[in-house]
Amino acid sequence: MTTQDQKEGQDQKEGISRRRLLSTAGAxxxxxxxxxxxxxxxxxxxxxxxxxxxxxxxxxxxxxxxVNTNSxxxxxxxxxxxxxxxNGWANTGHPNTDPQWxxxxxxxxxxxxxxxxxxxxxxxxxxxxxxxxxxxxxxxRRADGIVLVDRHRCIGCRYCMMxxxxxxxxFVHHDLHNQRPSMPRGKGTVESCTLCVHRIDTGKNPAxxxxxxxxxxxxxxxxxxxxxxxxxxxxxxxxLTTRIRDDLALEPGVLYRGL
Amino acid sequence: xxxxxxxxxxxxxxxxYLALLGWLLVFIVAGLGSSWYMEHNGHIVTGMTNQIVWxxxxxxxxxxxxxxxGALNIASISSVFQRKMYKPLARISAILAIALLAGGLMVxxxxxxxxxxxxxxxxxxxxxxxxxxxxxxxSGFFVVVLVYxxxxxxxxxxxxxxxxxxxxxxxxxxxxxxxxxxxxxxxARQAYDPAIMAPMFITMSFSFGLAxxxxxxxxxxxxxxxxxxxxILFMLKNLLGVFAxxxxxxxxxxxxxxxxxxxxxxxxxxILLNGGVYTALFWIGAVLxxxxxPIALLFHPATGKSCSAIMLSCWLVxxxxxxxxxxxxxxxxxxxxxxxxxxxVSSSFFDGVxxxxxxxxxxxxxxxxxxATAVFIVAIAMRYLPILPMSLSDAAVDPSxxxxx
Ligand code: SF4
Ligand code: SF4
Numbered sequence: 001m002t003t004q005d006q007k008e009g010q011d012q013k014e015g016i017s018r019r020r021l022l023s024t025a026g027a028x029x030x031x032x033x034x035x036x037x038x039x040x041x042x043x044x045x046x047x048x049x050x051x052x053x054x055x056x057x058x059x060x061x062x063x064x065x066x067v068n069t070n071s072x073x074x075x076x077x078x079x080x081x082x083x084x085x086x087n088g089w090a091n092t093g094h095p096n097t098d099p100q101w102x103x104x105x106x107x108x109x110x111x112x113x114x115x116x117x118x119x120x121x122x123x124x125x126x127x128x129x130x131x132x133x134x135x136x137x138x139x140x141r142r143a144d145g146i147v148l149v150d151r152h153r154c155i156g157c158r159y160c161m162m163x164x165x166x167x168x169x170x171f172v173h174h175d176l177h178n179q180r181p182s183m184p185r186g187k188g189t190v191e192s193c194t195l196c197v198h199r200i201d202t203g204k205n206p207a208x209x210x211x212x213x214x215x216x217x218x219x220x221x222x223x224x225x226x227x228x229x230x231x232x233x234x235x236x237x238x239x240l241t242t243r244i245r246d247d248l249a250l251e252p253g254v255l256y257r258g259l
Numbered sequence: 260x261x262x263x264x265x266x267x268x269x270x271x272x273x274x275x276y277l278a279l280l281g282w283l284l285v286f287i288v289a290g291l292g293s294s295w296y297m298e299h300n301g302h303i304v305t306g307m308t309n310q311i312v313w314x315x316x317x318x319x320x321x322x323x324x325x326x327x328x329g330a331l332n333i334a335s336i337s338s339v340f341q342r343k344m345y346k347p348l349a350r351i352s353a354i355l356a357i358a359l360l361a362g363g364l365m366v367x368x369x370x371x372x373x374x375x376x377x378x379x380x381x382x383x384x385x386x387x388x389x390x391x392x393x394x395x396x397x398s399g400f401f402v403v404v405l406v407y408x409x410x411x412x413x414x415x416x417x418x419x420x421x422x423x424x425x426x427x428x429x430x431x432x433x434x435x436x437x438x439x440x441x442x443x444x445x446x447a448r449q450a451y452d453p454a455i456m457a458p459m460f461i462t463m464s465f466s467f468g469l470a471x472x473x474x475x476x477x478x479x480x481x482x483x484x485x486x487x488x489x490x491i492l493f494m495l496k497n498l499l500g501v502f503a504x505x506x507x508x509x510x511x512x513x514x515x516x517x518x519x520x521x522x523x524x525x526x527x528x529x530i531l532l533n534g535g536v537y538t539a540l541f542w543i544g545a546v547l548x549x550x551x552x553p554i555a556l557l558f559h560p561a562t563g564k565s566c567s568a569i570m571l572s573c574w575l576v577x578x579x580x581x582x583x584x585x586x587x588x589x590x591x592x593x594x595x596x597x598x599x600x601x602x603x604v605s606s607s608f609f610d611g612v613x614x615x616x617x618x619x620x621x622x623x624x625x626x627x628x629x630x631a632t633a634v635f636i637v638a639i640a641m642r643y644l645p646i647l648p649m650s651l652s653d654a655a656v657d658p659s660x661x662x663x664x
Contacts, residue, residue, distance in 0.1 A: 096308035096615075100608050108603040120598070120606070129446060135390035136383045155380050156372015158312040159390050165447030167596050167608060170309050171372060174301040187301050188372030245598060248446055 050203040059143040062126075063195055064225040064253035065209075066232050066241065069118045071219035075212055076104035076119040079220070082211030083121075086196060088180040089170075099170030101193045102208065118256060119208070119220070121193035122147055122168040123244065126251030130160035130169065139190075145225075145253050146195045154189040161190060165245050168192050225253065264347045264655065266412075266645035269483060276642070283635040290628020293621035294369035302372065306619045310609055311592045315618035316370035319626030322467065322584045323363030323633065324397070324438055325460055328431035329468020331356035331404065333495075334411075335431070338424025344494060344656055348476075349424075350646035353408040355472055355637055356431075360400055362633035366625055389440045396434045403430045412645070435461045442587065449526040450591030452517065459509040463580065466502035466549075470576035473499060475637065477570055480651065488653035489564075496569045500557035503576055507550035510583075522600070529594045529613070530586060537590035540582045549579020589616055 051057060080102050084090055089099045102121035108114070124147045131139045131147065138153035139160045149160075149169075161169045169192040176185055182198045185191055196206035204210070209222045223232035241255040269276070297305055307314040333352035337345035368374055384391045407423040410416040439460030442451040473495050480487035514531065517523040528534075530541055553572035555562075562568035593614045598604065604611035641647050648655065 094303060095607065096310070096609075097303050099309070103606050103608045103610075105599075105604055105606040105608075105610055107599055110601055110603055120608075120610075131385075132387050133390060133444065134385050135388045135394065136379050137385035138383075153376075153379055153383060154373065155376045157380075157390065158372070159388075159441075161309070161312040162592070163445055163447060165596060166598055167310070167610065171302065171307075171312060173303040173307075173309075186373075188298065190372070245447075 051201040057142045057144040057146070060226060061144040062225040062253060063124070063145050063200065064223065064232060064255065065195075066221040066235050066255050066257060067118060068219050068221075068257045069116050070258040071217060073104070073117045075215075075217050075219040076117060078211050078215060078217070079119050079208035080104060082207045083193070086180070086199075086207035087183045087194070088176075088178055088185065089191075090178075092174070094173070097171075097173035099172060099191060101170065101191070116258070118259070120166060120168070120244075121208075121254070122195070123166055123250070123252030123254045124193075124195060126253065128250065129163040129165070133159045133163040135159065142197075146197050146200070147192075148194055148197065149190050149192065151184060151186045151189050151191070154186070156188040156190065158190060164192075165248055165250070265649040266347075266350065266647060267649050268643060268645055269479075269641045269647065275482065276638070280635065280638060283631045283638070286624075286631035287628050287635065289624045290366075290369070290626075290631070293624040293628070294374065297370070297621055297625070298374060304619065305622050306617045307622075308614065308616070310595075310614035311589060311616040313588055313592065314370075314616065315622035316366050316625050317588050318581060318585045319629050320363045320367040320370070321438065321588065322581055323359045323366070323629055325435055325464040326467040326471055326580075327356045327359035327363060327400070327464075328435045328461075329464035329466065330359055330472050331427060331431050332465055332468055333472060334407070335424060335428040338407075338411075338421050339428045341421075344491065347648040347651060347656055348472075348491070349411055350408060350644075351475070351637075351641075352472060353404050353411070353427075354640045354644070354646055355475060355633075356468070357401060357404050357408075358633040358636035358640070359468070359471070360397060361636060362629035362631075364397060365632055366629035369625055370622075389437060389444055393434075393437045393441065396430070396437045400430055400434055403427045431464075432461065435464045442591070447596060448591055449523055449597055450530070450587070450594060452513075452520075452523070455509065455513045455516065459506075459513060462502065462505045462509050463583070466499065466506045466576055467580040469495065469499045469502055470553075470573040470580070474570065474573045474577075476651075477566065477573075479641065479647065483647075485647070486650045486652040486655075488651055488656060490653040491651050491656050492566070492569065493564070496557050496563070496572070499572065499576065500554050503550045503553045503557070506583075507546070507554070510546065510550070522597075525597070526591075526594045530590055534590060534593070534613075537586050537593065541586045541590075544579050544582025545586060547579070548575045549583055553579075592616075 083102045087101060089101055091098050102119055104117055105120045106115065106117045124145055126145065128139070128141055128147050131141050135157060136153050136155055138150045138155070139147070140150060141147050156171070158171055161171060169190050171190050172185060172187045175187055179185055183194070196208075199206055205213070205222055209220050212219050221232045221235055223230040225233060225236070227233055235257075236255060239257050241257050242259045243252045243255055305314055330352055333345055334349035336342050337349045368377055371377075380394060384394070386392075403423075404427055407420065407427045410420040410423045436457040439457040443454075443456035445451050476487065476495070514527060517527050530537055532538060534541075553575045556568045556572045557563055593616060595609075595611050595613060598610065
């Protein structure tokens, strides 16, 4: 157990007020707006940044990413590396079958020739077709907008991969090695970016965002799109943003700026 | 009520019959072995990738599932549309339908990433998923057709056979619609459009199912020396010609209407012009072999009356049908997703490029084992159940002979 893990364990024991403290400390994160006269309990049930054990995810939150495509293209390599490290997926020399939870996509405007690049991962759609088509309900959307696959329920039919317009999902084609305890995976099942749910639930940023911040980049801003005071909401209100394949009206939780 | 048709089990204890079963078992075991191999090593041993997620097993499975509902057509024509000529064929038609569905589902299940979790698929449902609906439609089909078969075979239940037949007919339409909708509902894929997928699949089912049915009839009656008259054979082959023409019609309508939609031009050009193997399979397989040649053979005055030409037409419809499903399923995935319209894209995940796919041996064996399973079920059923008329000679099937009764 790392010291970080131990600290989180303590946090959970120490209860709501401690959690609140942690949440306020979270970098630019949605904090709980404390209206006077609201009881402690209802505050805790509102939108805690840290999700306690057994506490259901709150629909008051809508986790999202704001990606600034004008950033240094090497930032996306940083994200990919961080995601691999955090979640244990890797290149095994089989590019056609190796999973990719996040990838760097290079774009060139066919008419103007202008080029850019961006990171593409699960867009955590508000109306996710992958969830709609899943026969067993293994593909699911959590109340706070995170789209996940229940690896114990997934039968590996791959219909969700047919349905996802973003090519965001991968099928585990081979035996797995070096799995991370925080991110169990399974051969024969489908996986994709979890928005680092295990980190979010303990009050941390997703690994890709943390890695960017460590190198002083704000290429991806993570936060609660429902909280008007969050950094992401303020940025989204300030700049024009795009949702990819917006014509499909899936309302992705990942927004792109500069596209 | 007239009843000149005598149904009788196959009197098949000969070596030929056992040899047939033996060969089928070889294929079935090979398929089971392939599935075990694929599950043990992971799908990395197949030709499938993260871009082509449904491969050869799906081609076979979807083909058999839609052919299953088409095979029931003969029974439906006799019960629902009260065509007496078809009545002697109703039982075998129902058995073939069940067998094909079982074979198709077997392939579908054995190709899952986790076939061991079948119980999850049977107990946990997401009712928004057309796939989950299909699980109901498929299991219901077995029950509905078995009940229907029982009502046809049990004299005291005969009077309910028509109602059961109508129910089964409606069910099979729903089933094929459901199967077609698996593709129709994929908003993200340029190759699939919701409006035409379902009716097209229904027409395809008529054609594929009937082709298999005629082949089965020709083979069995020849092998057992039971008489098969021209009357019934020509009636069936004319029907097959009409169905093949209907499939051709839908192919034309589908691609013409796609050509009206600008955003589908890319994928249309891919299938019709520059898609390499998919273009070849489309024109030579689906159009020429699956429709044009059989139509010509079946309706030409010279070949239309030849047993071997009819047999050839059936094989062509089957092979052309497989080609058509291949183009729909694999070709539809090979063409890259249009995630960024108007941009030229590239990535380590093969964005923006046509995805290669080559079916591996285990995949093909698994698919063939589904076919073998279907034939195996039919062979066993014929041996132990009175589903096959002793004679299908003109005199036996022609209703005008009944009047002498
Ligand atoms: S991006 Fe794809 S996998 Fe992610 S929620 Fe949307 S449809 Fe599902
Ligand atoms: S949020 Fe986590 S899982 Fe998703 S791309 Fe970033 S690092 Fe990977």
